[in-house]
Amino acid sequence: MMRTVKPRNARSKRAQVAREPKLIENTKKALTVRGSTCSLTVQNAMADLVAYKQPDVKKFQKKNQIHPFEDASSLEFFSQKNDASLVLFGSSSKKRPDTLTFFRSFNYQILDMFELRMLTYKAISEFKKNAVNVGMKPMFSFVGPIFDSHPHYKMVKSMLLDFFRGEQLTMLDLEGLQYIIQVSAAGDGNISVYSGDTSSLPDINFRVYQLKTYKSKTQTKVPRVELEEIGPRIDFKLGRVHEADPDLLKQAMRVPKQLQPKEKKNVETDIMGDKIATIHVGTQDLRTLQTRKMKGLKKRRNGDFEGSEPMQEFGDIDIVSDDDDKPRKKRR
Amino acid sequence: MSDIPVSARPVTVDREVPVNYDLGNLALYDSNMLDAEAMKSEAAKEAHLTALARDSAQLLVNQLLAQPVVTGGRTGGDARTSEGVFVKLPDTVYQLPREKPVPTPKPPTKWEKFAKQKGITKERNTGNQVYDEATGEWVKKWGYKGKNQDAPWIVEVDANGEAVDEGQSKKKKREEKPPSSLLKTTRPSKRK
Numbered sequence: 034m035m036r037t038v039k040p041r042n043a044r045s046k047r048a049q050v051a052r053e054p055k056l057i058e059n060t061k062k063a064l065t066v067r068g069s070t071c072s073l074t075v076q077n078a079m080a081d082l083v084a085y086k087q088p089d090v091k092k093f094q095k096k097n098q099i100h101p102f103e104d105a106s107s108l109e110f111f112s113q114k115n116d117a118s119l120v121l122f123g124s125s126s127k128k129r130p131d132t133l134t135f136f137r138s139f140n141y142q143i144l145d146m147f148e149l150r151m152l153t154y155k156a157i158s159e160f161k162k163n164a165v166n167v168g169m170k171p172m173f174s175f176v177g178p179i180f181d182s183h184p185h186y187k188m189v190k191s192m193l194l195d196f197f198r199g200e201q202l203t204m205l206d207l208e209g210l211q212y213i214i215q216v217s218a219a220g221d222g223n224i225s226v227y228s229g230d231t232s233s234l235p236d237i238n239f240r241v242y243q244l245k246t247y248k249s250k251t252q253t254k255v256p257r258v259e260l261e262e263i264g265p266r267i268d269f270k271l272g273r274v275h276e277a278d279p280d281l282l283k284q285a286m287r288v289p290k291q292l293q294p295k296e297k298k299n300v301e302t303d304i305m306g307d308k309i310a311t312i313h314v315g316t317q318d319l320r321t322l323q324t325r326k327m328k329g330l331k332k333r334r335n336g337d338f339e340g341s342e343p344m345q346e347f348g349d350i351d352i353v354s355d356d357d358d359k360p361r362k363k364r365r
Numbered sequence: 366m367s368d369i370p371v372s373a374r375p376v377t378v379d380r381e382v383p384v385n386y387d388l389g390n391l392a393l394y395d396s397n398m399l400d401a402e403a404m405k406s407e408a409a410k411e412a413h414l415t416a417l418a419r420d421s422a423q424l425l426v427n428q429l430l431a432q433p434v435v436t437g438g439r440t441g442g443d444a445r446t447s448e449g450v451f452v453k454l455p456d457t458v459y460q461l462p463r464e465k466p467v468p469t470p471k472p473p474t475k476w477e478k479f480a481k482q483k484g485i486t487k488e489r490n491t492g493n494q495v496y497d498e499a500t501g502e503w504v505k506k507w508g509y510k511g512k513n514q515d516a517p518w519i520v521e522v523d524a525n526g527e528a529v530d531e532g533q534s535k536k537k538k539r540e541e542k543p544p545s546s547l548l549k550t551t552r553p554s555k556r557k
Contacts (some may be wrong), residue, residue, distance in 0.1 A: 054465035061464050118464040140466050173392035174421035181396055190394075195461045198390050204435065204451045205391075210426065215418040219399045242418050246426070247371040255376045255430055258423040260415060277462075285462035294456075 052116050056289050060200045062089045062117035066108065068124030069098045074154055075123040075131050081157045081265040082133075083121065085197055085214070085241070087167045091115055101134050102273050105143045113141035119196055132272060135192050139285040145188055148272030152236060155266040163243045163263045169211045170199050171241075176217035179235060185274050186218060189237060212263065215240045237269040376427065378420045386428050389457030393421050 040046035051059070063086045065079045083090045099107045101122055108120050120136040131151040137144045173194060180190045193216055220235040242260035249257045277285075299311040385394040395417075403413035432452040473481070480486070495512055497504045505511045521529045 054468040056468060058464050137462070139462055139464065144462060170391055172422060172425050173390065174395060174418060174425075175392070176395045176397065176417055176421070177399060178396040180394065191459075191461060194390060194392060194459065198392075198461075201389075201457075203454055205429070205454050206449045206451055207429070208449055210391075210429070213418055213422045213425070215414065215421065217399060217414060217417065219401065219404050221398055238414060240414055240418060242415070242422070244422055244426075249374075249376050250372045251376060253376060255427050257371055257374050257376050258419060258426050259371060260419045260422060262415065282462065284466060286460060287463070287467050288460075289467045 056291060057201075060089050061119050061195060062091065062115065063119040063121060063196065064111055064115055064117040065090070065092045065121045065123065066099065066111060067093060067096050068100075068122060069096050070125055071096065071123045072125035072131060074151065075125050075133065077156050078131075078133065078151060078154055078265060078267060079121055079123045084157065085165070085171060085212075086199070089199070091117060101136060101146060102148070102275065105136065105146065105275070108136050109138060109141055109143055112136075112138040121196075129272065133269075135196065137192055137195065139281055142281065143275065144281060144285060145192070145277040146275040147185065147188060147192070148274070149189075149237065149269035150272050152268040152270055153266070155264055157264040160262060160264040160266075163261060165212050165243060165263065168199065169209050170202065170205070171197050172210065172213040172244075173198070174213060174215045174217075176215065177219065177235070179218050179220050180216075183234075184276070185234070185271060186237075188274065188276070189271065190216070193239075210244060212241060212243050213260070215242065234271050237271065239265070239267045239269060241265065376423065378424050378427075380420070380424075384421070384424060385458075386425070387458040388425075388428060388432065388455050390459060391425065391429075391454075392459065393425050394459075395421060 037049075040049050063083060065083055067076065067079075080092070083092065093111075097107065099122065101108055108122065112118060112120060118138045118141075120134075120138070122134040122136060123132070124134070125131050129148070129150065131154070133149045133151065134146060135149065136146045175190050175194075177186075179186045181187070193214075197214055215238075217238045217240075218235045241263055243263045245259045245261060246256035247259065249255060299313075301309045303309055380395065380397055382395075382397050384396070386392075387394065399417075400413050403409045429452055432454065435451045435453060436449075493506050493508070494503045495506050496502075497512060507513045521531075523529050
């Protein structure tokens, strides 16, 4: 572990505070690292992929003697030094040509990692020039049942979503909907999970399209969407996989108490989807209860009551109730 | 489809298995299978994938436009500064791992522990105003008309039985005197 130094000035203090664990986290930063041999195709592919991650990217230009599946400590070190929890590592060897390794760290320790071998690659530059603004959030589409069933493909889905989703927003400007990333895989999702034979696993198709919206002639406000491919177009084959340590993953998946939705008391939803609530009513004050109105009990406007003379003057009269101090109609 | 003008094309999409939305991440998870026939040839594959992506994008746009809309300049975030149409995004469905552990509160210092044990609390400066429950007004704690000043327990009384205001009588005396500037001018320059 790197030693933590007490900041000597305000600038370094700010930098340190920015790195601290937070309740609502910063946008994850990415780092591209080249292996000891890294073909031009891989370099271009890394640049193309990372173009959609801007501005949260740092690109390393030098070669590094790293073999992440043998020893990932160098990537962990880079991750810590640059405060980047996502690393895209490119390498190309005789045994594993044109390989991209997606690495993800938690607390600067390796969480999970997998290898994608590029089968076909068409660069952004080969498509018609279409600019997507920097920092726009992509839409995602994951097609194929295998992304819900196979643990390795689940990891791919989680990683790619994490890599490209960018800043977390609560309000989205509709102008910002500019492109969609589609990740698809064939197959019916019933592939045996650990057969050991990775060749039977379906390819992963990575496509990026730009959105074009047209006013629809139908009465709705919703526009008709058309797409144009902007690249890169890559078909991947899944290679080696480093699965997340269950303990570490559990820690990483923890939701802070403050962010957990508050439990609503006394409100339930039954099977039919109806909302049922229990209401607690305070004790009722019966003295202010409105009962039947009678003329005799009515208050006169000028303050005196029916039979305006004071009662004391009549010596022998029955008063309806003597425990009530309200004047009542007298009886002779 | 290409022979129909764009504006006349439908905005609804039919998927065999209904898709799952995760609008917080702007994502859609489609568990329909890819067309195995189309995936065999290169051209047909691209056409199939593009068609699927278009459908997904359309579905997502339809869902997003159904979310509560805020027009620029009313609520938090960027909406305050820039103009435009904003939609309120729901919470994310698909949970992604955190980057760093959940922050833990700082351990209390030796002094904080001791203070808690002894029940010592930090005295906060509450200002010079205090609520007087008798009159129902805010009064000063001290100073002029301050709360700490009791009514004088002994008062000098003049012949009429009214309290003598020492301050007022002094002021009167001062006013009876001519101003000092006048005194200066009328004073003889030198006395010998």
